[in-house]
Amino acid sequence: xxxxxxxxxxxxxxxxxxxxxxxxxxxxxxxxxxxxxxxxxxxxxxxxxxxxxxxxxxxxxxxxxxxxxxxxxxxxxxxxxxxxxxxxxxxxxxxxxxxxxxxxxxxxxxxxxxxxxxxxxxxxxxxxxxxxxxxxxxxxxxxxxxxxxxxxxxxxxxxxxxxxxx
Numbered sequence: 001x002x003x004x005x006x007x008x009x010x011x012x013x014x015x016x017x018x019x020x021x022x023x024x025x026x027x028x029x030x031x032x033x034x035x036x037x038x039x040x041x042x043x044x045x046x047x048x049x050x051x052x053x054x055x056x057x058x059x060x061x062x063x064x065x066x067x068x069x070x071x072x073x074x075x076x077x078x079x080x081x082x083x084x085x086x087x088x089x090x091x092x093x094x095x096x097x098x099x100x101x102x103x104x105x106x107x108x109x110x111x112x113x114x115x116x117x118x119x120x121x122x123x124x125x126x127x128x129x130x131x132x133x134x135x136x137x138x139x140x141x142x143x144x145x146x147x148x149x150x151x152x153x154x155x156x157x158x159x160x161x162x163x164x165x166x
Contacts, residue, residue: 001039005026059075092122093124
């Protein structure tokens with residue numbers, strides 16, 4: 001397991017984009033007093049221009065070519081979501097960006113938004129901070145960015161409230 005984790009870690013830049021790879025779960029064996037006969041490693045791979053299936057093919061080649069790994073390795077993809085494209089109309093997107101005072105852009109990251117869109121839930125993605133720092137080892141949000149985010153969400157909330165006339 002450690003050798004496979006090292007391969008994943010050492011080859012996280014298999015594409016020209018900046019993928020985010022997180023080894024989120026390592027588990028194995030049946031009980032504490034028995035030598036495990038298997039190990040499960042769950043990896044979250046967020047991509048820009050390479051699907052998880054394509055990344056997995058590259059990873060399989062690396063593992064198979066490593067002479068130090070003599071275990072049976074089974075690699076699978078749980079979800080292979082397509083890049084996100086909002087179903088919201090151009091007018092709604094324009095209105096959202098006016099309320100939030102945000103710019104529309106493409107972003108080099110994965111989001112759960114395609115899953116929501118696949119369920120016919122109109123979706124838009126908005127976040128605080130600098131996208132270049134998002135989902136990285138050095139991720140942080142400055143106080144000024146947080147303050148702007150609070151103001152943006154406050155404007156969005158107020159825009160959804162109905163004004164009652166007396």
